[in-house]
Amino acid sequence: MRIGYYISGAGHIGLILLVLFGGMFNTPPQSFEVTEVSVISGAEFDAMMQGVQTPDVTTDVAMPAPDLPAEQAPPVESQPDPTPPPPAPQVTEAPETDPVPQQPDPLPQQTEAEVSDEAPVIAPPPQEEVVLSPTISDRPVPRPSERVAPEPVAPPEPDTQVSDAVTEEVVPDEAAEVVREETEGGAPEEATTRIVTEAMEEPSAAPTTSVRPRTRPARPEPVAETPPADPAPEAAPEQQAQEQPEAQPDQTADAVNDALRQALEGGAASPAAGGQSGPPMTSGERDALRVAVQQCWNVGSLSSEALRTTVVVAVSMTEDGKPQSESLRMLGFEGGTEAAARQAFESARRAIIRCGANGFSLPRDKYDQWREIEMTFNPENMRIR
Amino acid sequence: MMTRVLTLLAALLVFAMPAAAQTGGPLRIEITEGVIEPLPFANPDFVAENAAAAELARQIARVVSEDLTGTGLFREIPASAFISQITSFNSPVQFSDWRAINAQALISGAVSVGGDGSVSVKFRLYDVFAGQELGDGLQFNGTQAGWRRIAHKVADAVYSRITGEGGYFDSRVVYVAEAGTKDDRRKRLAIMDYDGANVQYLTDSNAIVLAPRFSPNGDRILYTSYESGFPRIYVMDVASVGRRALPTLEGDMSFAPRFAPDGNTVVYSLTTGGNTDIYRMDITSGAATRLTSTPAIETAPSFSPDGSRIVFESDRSGSQQLYIMGANGGEPQRISFGQGRYGTPVWSPRGDLIAFTKQSKGRFHIGVMRTDGSEERLLTASFLDEGPTWSPNGRVIMFTRETQGATGSASLYSVDISGRNLKQIRTEGGASDPAWSPLQR
Known part of the structure; x- marks a missing residue:
């Protein structure tokens, strides 16, 4: 009696297994391409084949049909122009001995022109404008110059005379109220601030050094104008320190003490009567003198040893600001041999005489301050150019 | 508040005592900034003291001017700008006329030719702005054939008096003269004046010759020749052009020789058993001493001027770098640490710098550095620069520059140690491997 259950159960189990795993052993159906087929009639096929052959027919159509009535032909299409226009002589530059035939026969004409002795002038094809993005920056390469100076100078105009200072060109002007003497303009020689070697001329993608603006000369305080009591050249750094724009609060007391000390010491050291008179030299006036001299101080021809030698040169000045050549003397030197010091002194002497030939720009009312000048020529900065 | 009071008090004191503020003195x-520019000078044609000297007086003055302007340190003022002329060697100089044209130095000279063909040249140098003579007048005597040497000597004296360092115009250069295409190049030794004049050939072009080097007094030349099939070092007497090979074992390759300052010792490279090391040899006895002993390639030795040290190139660190060791060998000290490869070091006659060739980023450079490797400066850059040699005064470097391509050729260039005044030396045909002589006597 249970046999029926068993048969039923086995059948169900078999059915379930067939459903679950029946497809495992079957191969998947192979893919196939489906092509759509349309059925056309014989007339349609003939029409279609005529369409394929259209190019040949079209050529014939383009030609004027001789048997077509003139009134049925389209006005535009009836103008047969199957051949290109004859080339213009200017374009082909055909020689005169090879005249263009009157009868339009373009193809032979073109061939003739191509084999002519003279090459035809062919208009250049329009160039494509290609814009490449720069791979390097447009940083200007340092321009080499024969002259190296503290301040760079742009090259003067070609016709401009080279002079130490910029002078305006004066040309005759009949309409001018004041007649000025005709002079040529002058400008300083082109200069760069450092020696540019060939190895430096390679363009770089990034700047390697930055040009830092110079610090503005400090407006001197009255206290700073006091000449140091110590006449030695080493007093210069102290002097510079006094010309700081503003003292820090915690340094103020020291500055005041220094000022008091210097004022008192200076008073003690000054001559009781007949000393220098007039207001003290300002920092700007000193700078003007310094700049004037350094423009003529040429160290380019000095030896390496002379470039390591600092010399102190004394000079007496005339009242019109000119150095007295015979008074120039070397007070001392430091850092080199006597021979090197002599070369350095000669270079300094040339600078003072040359740039002082027309008189330095010095305040007349302070002549007592600059009647005697001691200049320390220190080429340390010039060695590293 | 107290500070302000004190400041005010100080200011009052200063203004109250003007005389005190103006200390005597x-x-x-x-002055810490100056300019670097050629010094303008005037050099009128020398005065011909007899008719036979007329042409010579003009030529000598021109060579003197070319020597000076060729340094880049001087600039000649053209004769068309002269206000006054020098018509007599002993007439007083009108300094104001020369100042007016900004001549900072003035050369005045005179030439006379004797009946026996001898030449006498005298000159004076003036500091125009100081209005006085720089040094005493000098006179040189020689032959007409040697007039260029006399001119160079005058220029040397002028250069020395203005710059304070020795001149280098009366010197010669030995080099390898090249002819033919790159794949069929013929080389021979040649010698010329420093400015390219008076070229003479010392060898024929049957064998390849390389790297000639002067002895300290300029009477002999060391060079390498492939005459035997292998590179071998020869020493040549300049006057007689006689030569002999330095003793080496059969099959060994010797090259890159250079004299020691004593003139009796040669330092060179020797390749034996596939290894290249540096040796020194007593040139008289032929006794050789090995100075380095590593599996690396070590070559291009150069003595310091005092003879105590040797700089050379080696790839013992994996790349070609510069090293310094004692004159008798010992542990070397590396001095080059920059990017790229360094080679052909040469010690300056002054002893303060070492010139070298550097290859970096596809370019070749001639550069200088301190003897401790500091302050490296590259002076040139091109497709191929190599083989620096120093002028006798240590101020100028001459080297070989080769241009790119199948038609490229080698030529000689010189540059100031500041990197200025880079210029080509005139030679007949191609030229390479220059070596500067000491000043002639």
Whole structure:
């Protein structure tokens, strides 16, 4: 009696297994391409084949049909122009001995022109404008110059005379109220601030050094104008320190003490009567003198040893600001041999005489301050150019 | 508040005592910036003291001017700008006329030719702005054939008096003269004046010759020749052009020789058993001493001027770098640490710098550095620069520059140690491997 259950159960189990795993052993159906087929009639096929052959027919159509009535032909299409226009002589530059035939026969004409002795002038094809993005920056390469100076100078105009200072060109002007003497303009020689070697001329993608603006000369305080009591050249750094724009609060007391000390010491050291008179030299006036001299101080021809030698040169000045050549003397030197010091002194002497030939720009009312000048020529900065 | 009071008090004191503020003594300023530019000079044609000297007087003055302007340190003022002329060697100089044209130095000279063909040249140098003579007048005597040497000597004296360092115009250069295409190049030794004049050939072009080097007094030349099939070092007497090979074992390759300052010792490279090391040899006895002993390639030795040290190139660190060791060998000290490869070091006659060739980023450079490797400066850059040699005064470097391509050729260039005044030396045909002589006597 249970046999029926068993048969039923086995059948169900078999059915379930067939459903679950029946497809495992079957191969998947192979893919196939489906092509759509349309059925056309014989007339349609003939029409279609005529369409394929259209190019040949079209050529014939383009030609004027001789048997077509003139009134049925389209006005535009009836103008047969199957051949290109004859080339213009200017374009082909055909020689005169090879005249263009009157009868339009373009193809032979073109061939003739191509084999002519003279090459035809062919208009250049329009160039494509290609814009490449720069791979390097447009940083200007340092321009080499024969002259190296503290301040760079742009090259003067070609016709401009080279002079130490910029002078305006004066040309005759009949309409001018004041007649000025005709002079040529002058400008300083082109200069760069450092020696540019060939190895430096390679363009770089990034700047390697930055040009830092110079610090503005400090407006001197009255206290700073006091000449140091110590006449030695080493007093210069102290002097510079006094010309700081503003003292820090915690340094103020020291500055005041220094000022008091210097004022008192200076008073003690000054001559009781007949000393220098007039207001003290300002920092700007000193700078003007310094700049004037350094423009003529040429160290380019000095030896390496002379470039390591600092010399102190004394000079007496005339009242019109000119150095007295015979008074120039070397007070001392430091850092080199006597021979090197002599070369350095000669270079300094040339600078003072040359740039002082027309008189330095010095305040007349302070002549007592600059009647005697001691200049320390220190080429340390010039060695590293 | 107290500070302000004190400041005010100080200011009052200063203004109340103007005489005290103006201490006695001169105005003092310090000049720390100057300019670097050629010094303008005037050099009128020398005065011909007899008719036979007329042409020579003009030629000598021109060579003197070319020597000076060729340094880049001087600029000649053209004769068309002269206000006054020098018509007599002993007539007083009108300094104001020369100042007016900004001539800072003035050369005045005279030439006379004797009946026996001897030449006498005298000159004076003036500091125009100081209005006085720089040094005493000098006179040189020689032959007509040697007039260029006399001119160089005058220029050397002028250069020395203005710059304070020795000149280098009366010197010669030995080099390898090249002819033919790159794949069929013929080389021979040649010698010329420093400015390219008076070229003479010392060898024929049957064998390849390389790297000639002067002895300290300029009477002999060391060079390498492939005459035997292998590179071998020869020493040549310049006057007689006689030569002999330095003793080496059969099959060994010796090259890159250079004299020691004593003139009796040669330092060179020797390749034996596939290894290249540096040796020194007593040139008289032929006794050789090995100075380095590593599996690396070590070559291009050069003595310091005092003979105590040797700089050379080696790839013992994996790349080609510069090293310094004692004259008798010992542990070397590396001095080059920059990017790229360094080679052909040469010690300056002054002893303060070492010139070298550097290859970096596809370019070749001639550069200088301190003897401790510091302050490296590259002076040139091109497709191929190599083989620096120093002028006798240590101020100028000459080297070989080769241009790119199948038609490229080698030529000689010189540059100031500041990197200025890069220029080509005139030679007949191609030229390479220059070596500067000491000043002639």
